[in-house]
Amino acid sequence: MATIYEVSNLAGVSLATVSRVINNNTRVSDKTRQKVIDAMDKLGYRPNSIAQSLASNCSNSVGILVSELNGAFFGQMMAGIESELRAAGKHVIITTGHSDEEKEKEGIEFLISRNCDALIVHVEGLSDDYLIELAKGSTPIFFMSRTVNTIEKNCISLDNELGGYLATKTMLENGHENIAYIAGPQVKPDAKARFIGHKKALKEYGIPFDDELYYEGNFCETGGNDGLKRFLDKGLNFTSLVCANDEMASGAMTYAREHGISLPEDLSVIGFDNIIFSRHIYPKLTTIDNPVGEMGHMAAKLVLKNVYNKKDITVKYSFEPSLIDRDSVSRLN
CATH class of the missing domain: 3.40.50.2300 (Response regulator)
Incomplete structure (x- = not known):
């Protein structure tokens, strides 16, 4: 394997000059830089990245x-x-x-x-x-x-609070008042903020928050599946479901279809994140874009x-x- 010393000898420059070229130091003329690069190419020399980082204090x-x-x-x-x-x-x-x-x-x-x-x-x-x-x-x-x-x-x-507000406000603007909510884990700041936004929208429309229509999920499809099952098993009355992310919305939609619930005729669903599969599931998921x-x-x-x-x-x-x-x-x- 070629060494920096061989590059130095072939190019006819000092070791310090070769080091400057390797580390993209501007204190080298274009002519000299090209001589070093040509020597490196001829010898098949590849700079040691660890040595570079030690010399330049930058690992890139x-x-x-x-x-x-x-x-x-x-x-x-x-x-x-x-x-x-x-x-x-x-x-x-x-x-x-x-x-x-x-x-x-x-x-x-x-x-x-x-x-x-x-x-x-x-x-x-x-x-x-x-x-x-x-x-x-x-x-x-x-x-x-x-x-x-x-x-x-x-x-x-x-602004996750705004996102949670927009999701629930969308349901309210479409005439839904009995709104179930599947939250993300409340130890997570984004999940907590989205839930705050949900309650803010309900309050703005004069609708009291109902603990029975709340389920804390896990941001995974299983959270949506288990949340919707819990609401249905309790025989609760709701026409719409707000989910704190698209994965839980997908899980809830799958569970709904498996149990004969027509979407969105029997149940409206909205997600959060706008991840790539949200536009490919059926029906295509209305969601909040998280860029x-x-x-x-x-x-x-x-x-x-x-x-x-x-x-x-x-x-x-x-x-x-x-x-x-x-x-x-x-x-x-």
Whole structure:
């Protein structure tokens, strides 16, 4: 295997000059840079990435921590982050936290140990106080789908309360007053905010919140399935179902069809997130758009601006959800 010394000899330049070329240092003329590149090509020399990072104090890698690797939601998030960083010549290292405090801490520590230049994390088990202390460390850290007071400029967030409000308001505007609600786990900030938005819409329309028409799900299809089953087994009267994400809406819709409930004629359903399958299930799911792919792009831009000094980048920190009106909500006469 060729060495940096052989490249230096063939190009007729110093080791320091070869190192500058490898690390894209601007203090090298174009003519000299080309001589080094030609020598590297001729010898088949490939720079050692670890040595590069030690020399430049930059690994050109960004750590990503998400709750899960399965599912369309996190796939869209990671795709947005990775494509933006790759276009800038950076790479990603990915691990998971499974919405568990200790596993999220382990994941963050692992990424820091990999000498990542920065971290982009989607965490649900860690407290704001812990994240504030973490942000004081030497590795820059940025947060997806969450706002933490005092470090707002490290956060890319969605107004989840507005999204929950829009979902329930859509049902109310279509004449539905008996509205069942399947929430996400209330330990998760986004699920809690969406539920607050749901109750806000009910209050605005003068409809009291009914504990019987509430079920706390798990953000998975089984949560929607089990929630709708619970409502039906109790013999409750409701014409519409608001789900805190599309996966639970899908599970509820499957259970409804399996039990002879016509959608949306007998039961209107709305989801949240607008993940890719929501437009392909039957009926096509009316949902609240969560632009997580775009937010992923923006989180990557935040890193490029603050860590890699790409000063010409404009960052948008907060995103608003919007209604995606499809076929799963009917209007009552």
